[in-house]
Amino acid sequence: MTEDIASAPTEGVSSTENSSDELPEGFERQRMDVDIACVGFGPAMGGFLHTLSQGLTKEDGSPVAESKAMPGMPPQVICYERADDTGFGVSGVVTKARGVRASFPDLDLSQIPFATEVTHEEVLYLLDPIGASRRPFALRAGDKVLKSLGLAKEYAYKLPFIPEFLRKEPGVLLSMGQFTQWAAAQIMAQGQAQIWPGTPVAGPILDDKAVAGVRLQDQGVDKQGKPEAGFMPGMDIHAQLTVVGDGPVGAVGRKLDQTLGMPTGHHSREWAVGMKMVVDLPEGCALKEGTVLHTLGYPEPEIFGFLYVYPGNVASLGIFVPSWMDSPVRTAYRYLQHWMQHPTLWKHLKGGRMRSWGAKSLQESGRQGEPFLVGDGFARIGEGSGTTNVLTGAGFDEAWTSGALLGISVLELLREDKPFTRENLERTYVRRRRESWLEREAKIAGKSRDGFQMGVVQGLIGMALSGFTEGRLNAPGVSRKPHERIPSLEAYYAGRFTVGEIESIRRECTAKGLPLHDALMERVGWPKIEYDGQLLVSHQDALLMGGKVQAPAGYRDHVTFKSLATCESCEARVCIEACSGQAISANPEGGAPLFDREKCVHCGACIWNCSKPGPEGGESANVDFQAGAGGLHSAEN
Amino acid sequence: MNGLQIVVLGSIVPDPLQTLEPVAGPTGPALKNELMLPAVLDPWAACALFEAANLAKKVAGSKVWLVALGPKAKLQQVMMSVAQKAPFELVVLDGPAGGFTDAAETASVLAGAVGKIPGLDKGKLLLFGGWQSASRSTGAVLSMVGEKLGVTEQFQGVDEIDLAKDGGFTVLERIEGGCYQKSHCKGAPALLGWATGSLPEPPNNPQVGMQNMRFIMPALAKAQPAPLKGEGLKHLGVEVPSQRRETRIVKNASVDDIARELADWIRA
Numbered sequence: 001m002t003e004d005i006a007s008a009p010t011e012g013v014s015s016t017e018n019s020s021d022e023l024p025e026g027f028e029r030q031r032m033d034v035d036i037a038c039v040g041f042g043p044a045m046g047g048f049l050h051t052l053s054q055g056l057t058k059e060d061g062s063p064v065a066e067s068k069a070m071p072g073m074p075p076q077v078i079c080y081e082r083a084d085d086t087g088f089g090v091s092g093v094v095t096k097a098r099g100v101r102a103s104f105p106d107l108d109l110s111q112i113p114f115a116t117e118v119t120h121e122e123v124l125y126l127l128d129p130i131g132a133s134r135r136p137f138a139l140r141a142g143d144k145v146l147k148s149l150g151l152a153k154e155y156a157y158k159l160p161f162i163p164e165f166l167r168k169e170p171g172v173l174l175s176m177g178q179f180t181q182w183a184a185a186q187i188m189a190q191g192q193a194q195i196w197p198g199t200p201v202a203g204p205i206l207d208d209k210a211v212a213g214v215r216l217q218d219q220g221v222d223k224q225g226k227p228e229a230g231f232m233p234g235m236d237i238h239a240q241l242t243v244v245g246d247g248p249v250g251a252v253g254r255k256l257d258q259t260l261g262m263p264t265g266h267h268s269r270e271w272a273v274g275m276k277m278v279v280d281l282p283e284g285c286a287l288k289e290g291t292v293l294h295t296l297g298y299p300e301p302e303i304f305g306f307l308y309v310y311p312g313n314v315a316s317l318g319i320f321v322p323s324w325m326d327s328p329v330r331t332a333y334r335y336l337q338h339w340m341q342h343p344t345l346w347k348h349l350k351g352g353r354m355r356s357w358g359a360k361s362l363q364e365s366g367r368q369g370e371p372f373l374v375g376d377g378f379a380r381i382g383e384g385s386g387t388t389n390v391l392t393g394a395g396f397d398e399a400w401t402s403g404a405l406l407g408i409s410v411l412e413l414l415r416e417d418k419p420f421t422r423e424n425l426e427r428t429y430v431r432r433r434r435e436s437w438l439e440r441e442a443k444i445a446g447k448s449r450d451g452f453q454m455g456v457v458q459g460l461i462g463m464a465l466s467g468f469t470e471g472r473l474n475a476p477g478v479s480r481k482p483h484e485r486i487p488s489l490e491a492y493y494a495g496r497f498t499v500g501e502i503e504s505i506r507r508e509c510t511a512k513g514l515p516l517h518d519a520l521m522e523r524v525g526w527p528k529i530e531y532d533g534q535l536l537v538s539h540q541d542a543l544l545m546g547g548k549v550q551a552p553a554g555y556r557d558h559v560t561f562k563s564l565a566t567c568e569s570c571e572a573r574v575c576i577e578a579c580s581g582q583a584i585s586a587n588p589e590g591g592a593p594l595f596d597r598e599k600c601v602h603c604g605a606c607i608w609n610c611s612k613p614g615p616e617g618g619e620s621a622n623v624d625f626q627a628g629a630g631g632l633h634s635a636e637n
Numbered sequence: 638m639n640g641l642q643i644v645v646l647g648s649i650v651p652d653p654l655q656t657l658e659p660v661a662g663p664t665g666p667a668l669k670n671e672l673m674l675p676a677v678l679d680p681w682a683a684c685a686l687f688e689a690a691n692l693a694k695k696v697a698g699s700k701v702w703l704v705a706l707g708p709k710a711k712l713q714q715v716m717m718s719v720a721q722k723a724p725f726e727l728v729v730l731d732g733p734a735g736g737f738t739d740a741a742e743t744a745s746v747l748a749g750a751v752g753k754i755p756g757l758d759k760g761k762l763l764l765f766g767g768w769q770s771a772s773r774s775t776g777a778v779l780s781m782v783g784e785k786l787g788v789t790e791q792f793q794g795v796d797e798i799d800l801a802k803d804g805g806f807t808v809l810e811r812i813e814g815g816c817y818q819k820s821h822c823k824g825a826p827a828l829l830g831w832a833t834g835s836l837p838e839p840p841n842n843p844q845v846g847m848q849n850m851r852f853i854m855p856a857l858a859k860a861q862p863a864p865l866k867g868e869g870l871k872h873l874g875v876e877v878p879s880q881r882r883e884t885r886i887v888k889n890a891s892v893d894d895i896a897r898e899l900a901d902w903i904r905a
Binding site: 554 | 670841
């Protein structure tokens with residue numbers, strides 16, 4: 001069973017999160033009561049709502065329980081999703097789909113656009129054809145051996161076999177956006193739950209350590225959150241149970257982590273930004289439908305890549321840039337362009353056309369990042385509840401399964417007419433989760449990535465150790481808070497160029513409002529990107545052509561900087577370098593960076609790409625990230 | 638019913654900024670991956686719906702219906718966004734919405750659906766819609782529906798309506814030269830093809846959403862099929878407007894320079 005929340009640290013806990021509820025005269029915060037309020041619609045919530053919907057009605061057509069919020073009615077179940085559509089999630093998915101298939105025994109992949117079976121899988125170690133990659137000695141030596149043995153054709157070495165713990169075949173390829181769109185339609189058609197996109201949730205309604213529901217974001221406010229014409233205070237949605245599935249950067253989940261703390265020994269310090277494109281492959285491309293390529297080693301050794309081939313000569317491809325890469329200029333977009341142009345990939349991609357583009361933060365702490373799964377009035381599911389398996393690199397089906405397990409448990413409690421207390425949720429949901437394959441496999445993966453704290457080679461060895469011994473042996477490594485591990489530019493580039501050169505580049509870029517990464521990367525040998533206008537395009541064109549990013553008016557800026565003095569003194573400004581949409585930029589007049597909501601893709605990378613601690617101390621950094629409306633408007637990612 | 642009886646005609650179109658590519662389908666032209674593209678309520682029709690809801694709020698006993706012709710699954714998805722914004726009752730016709738249908742056939746189907754709305758007094762009907770559509774922008778369907786229903790008082794490009802106590806109303810219609818034509822109408826039945834109106838998009842109201850959803854899901858379940866066969870319709874050519882993309886970053890450009898460059902670009 002899980003650790004008791006009662007023993008968790010209570011520093012900073014207020015009796016209610018809504019004590020500072022000052023509204024302009026004449027305005028009143030409205031309240032609505034439902035039975036189950038859900039936050040975030042992704043695969044986990046899909047699993048929950050589908051399972052719940054299927055069991056809410058008895059065979060005779062009557063509901064299994066009566067609504068407490070609206071007596072005489074069936075239980076009222078509402079889900080609020082921040083994005084403007086249920087299909088705007090980001091992830092290419094390759095999965096064994098055990099959980100999804102259990103939920104849909106007659107799953108017909110032809111009903112889900114882009115879905116197909118995995119037919120061929122390869123793992124490629126990519127060598128550096130340019131000579132700009134920061135490769136440790138062991139990798140450089142390995143590269144030489146591969147080349148001298150003639151094993152590195154097109155600067156790539158295909159692993160002779162794929163370890164079982166990494167293999168996804170037999171499995172399914174999916175587009176996250178298309179799958180969640182399809183799943184939402186199935187759920188809505190059952191008529192038991194309502195899913196409302198375009199509705200960001202500001203935070204949980206807390207009563208000490210119990211959750212009484214959620215508060216929606218205010219509407220009709222300016223960028224600073226001040227009421228304007230059409231002001232409508234965010235409604236308070238009170239519920240017997242709040243299901244939190246808003247992902248790793250969701251406002252409700254992170255507020256709970258901050259307020260309740262984490263179980264002893266747990267942390268959510270390991271992250272990655274996943275950036276991807278969906279590409280129309282060129283005519284005559286040799287890649288066949290169902291092909292899965294995993295890559296490692298390039299453009300930097302810490303960056304992993306994927307390429308999945310969907311039906312219709314379309315590919316989903318991208319890279320993961322992890323928090324332990326320890327570079328203050330870890331810009332995913334620039335690296336993605338170099339990765340695509342690696343000879344072994346470019347031969348397939350050259351002449352292709354970008355259909356879609358997007359980015360998201362991935363919580364990479366796995367089971368070590370598991371928060372308190374339940375408490376009085378709430379339950380956590382999905383990635384934000386630590387479901388991602390960091391050894392197998394799988395998170396989609398794990399998230400779905402956690403939701404399905406909660407769905408079964410909630411039905412049990414509804415049938416028994418038991419309240420959603422911590423004890424009851426532990427007895428049902430947490431017990432089921434602990435007894436499931438999800439937990440068994442998460443335990444094996446628990447320490448599999450610790451080695452990356454020491455270096456990329458140690459990390460790879462550690463993963464192999466954990467995988468082959470089923471978690472009995474692991475490489476050691478101690479995690480650090482993200483903001484504590486990012487070195488200064490001067491330290492990172494020591495020996496490559498001088499402090500004076502860095503300062504000169506910084507001055508020049510700041511005056512132009514530009515990030516530093518292009519100038520720095522080109523200075524260390526990365527070639528300029530030659531745009532072709534269809535696959536290799538500027539970052540801003542990727543936002544418009546691929547992401548179709550939009551931001552509705554009437555909401556406050558969801559990215560803010562806690563201490564402006566801290567920003568003023570910060571030279572690294574990793575938030576600018578790592579911003580997936582170039583929404584955070586240098587302020588030519590000095591002070592805190594500027595934030596442009598119309599470019600934000602809500603990936604949340606700024607949360608863990610800040611090198612300064614927040615004024616409140618603890619784990620958090622100086623960037624505040626709330627739930628906001630808008631973002632990507634592509635349903636293909 | 639003593640209040641207003643407003644029927645809004647509105648369907649779905651691809652979400653703005655989506656990349657549209659016409660392809661030849663088995664039944665004629667279609668948009669590539671149309672069902673994969675995110676969709677929104679046609680922006681012109683959305684303005685009409687918001688104006689209708691605003692009017693209905695002012696006159697007790699009023700009711701708003703939204704009659705939508707489109708693929709049922711997509712309509713369901715779009716309603717999840719629209720239904721929090723304004724109270725209405727949905728009438729669904731399950732058919733194509735890609736903009737490649739025959740306007741007259743579409744109008745017949747829509748007029749038939751309006752005529753069958755239970756309890757609707759056609760003598761009091763205010764028929765609302767967009768004066769154009771973002772899907773193909775012929776702007777013809779709404780007028781034809783009015784004609785088929787015998788609504789002869791028609792106003793197009795409406796930005797404002799002002800109700801009088803005697804049931805009459807004044808409308809402002811857009812006309813050439815950036816001017817408005819002000820007309821007075823003695824009352825319903827009348828047809829108003831809305832331009833952008835004067836209201837901001839309403840905020841999402843969860844209570845409105847819950848109230849609407851009780852009727853939306855049954856309406857979707859009862860959707861009437863409207864296949865729109867397009868018999869006799871011939872498409873000589875289909876193309877999307879050409880686009881040219883050229884990205885530059887220029888700092889400190891004067892307003893005059895920007896205006897000059899835009900004018901040059903348009904002239905070219």
